[in-house]
Amino acid sequence: MPVIRTPAIVCTVRKHGEHGAVARLFTPEHGLQAGYVQGGRSTAMRPVLMPANLVTAELRSRSPDQLASLTVELSTSRAPYYAEPLAAAAFEWVTLLTATVAPDDQPFPRLYAALAALLELVCVAPSARWWARAMVQYEALLLAELGFGMDLERCAVTGEREDLAYVSPRTGRAVSLHAAGVYAEKLLLLPPFMTSDAEPDWGQLLQGFALTGHFIERQFFAERRADPLAARGMMIDRLKRMVA
Template sequence: MPVIRTPGIVCTVRRHGEHGAVVRLLTPDHGLQSGYVRGGRSTALRPVLMPANLVTAELRSRVNDQLAGLTVELAESRAPFYSEPLVAAAFEWVTLLTATVAPEDQPFSRLYAALAALLDLVCAAPSARWWLRAMVRYEALLLAELGFGLDLERCAVTGGREDLTYVSPRTGRAVSLHAAGVYAEKLLVLPAFMTDDEEPDWEQLMQGFALTGHFIERQFFSDRRADALAARAMLIDRVRRMVG
């Protein structure tokens, strides 16, 4: 692998040895990249290697199958926002999700742009309701980028575009209110903000998380990686506590 110099979003940091760390970054042109940071657990580097931070990275490796050596410089710190429990849970979940399910060395420019925008919004939005909508949409985008996109444009039964109210938990396709009939209770609710620019209320946001969460769990976390969903459960729990 040649030397890669790139901006990157820190996604996960795993201790390696006594002082080092294995770091996974999402980059705009090279996708998810892993590298070993010498001294990554040091006092100087721990504030740099926090999930959601933006860094300038350089990855070097002698051979293609060897873990790259990674050096980083802090470009933008989001450490101050970790003092807010809901924001901290959001950072932890969205970065862990990305690092866990995205394949390495495959460019996902749309995903990088969306994650960067989402993290900026989490830090800048006056209300969590603004960025929670963006997080649901990010989860839906990630599903689509990895080949499991939801089909929310037409009713799976009639082909129409009106009154799309539900989603099939099996196919991920939208279903209209009329077509759902007696099967409505077995379907997932499709909140309006998933298909237009309507501002969601708290109930609709939770419906959005239930929708994307169903497919995220089924497609990505049905095996040994299921423990990662604990970070999502923490986020949802903190949202519910805030709403009351």
């Protein structure tokens, strides 16, 4: 009977049967894993099985085709931060995105490390502006790790590395300011922080979300239900209200 014992991030939880739950966890060495938690809807387990929580998980299955039996021990709780609507929206979106688009059983250690760091930053950052940048970067990394990365190193037209200001919505390749010409209005804006260490303002952060959002919707949700995007919309709406 295969057994996996691993640290994990709780991504999604759904009811299963009268008292149980199926949780999808993101792990550093085994990627996305799903398992059945007996009594997962109990008063004791609900605070443990919250998206964004860090847990120690043990998965047991009799065959690769069988849903694993899952037990979890809480390592780090994000429950107190759910009282903050913006933090709660960030948790919901990024864990749901990961659980929806990452393939099962494939390790993505860079993505796991980035997600763990992002969730911690949402909790400890003095301002949402600190973690909003990390959220955009996580979305861009997820696209890259799953084979849909943008090419932001040089201009697709001239090959130059300077004055990159736009991204082609079709190819995901950068375009310089002067090379865009009359086509600028048809291109996506490339905020400077996406290619440098520049500190973004709120307007540039929203440009970053528009950029990654275009490719997330196109690559992951064009041919499937786009319900998870509602969670992203809620997070961005709350960010906009905060800075209005």
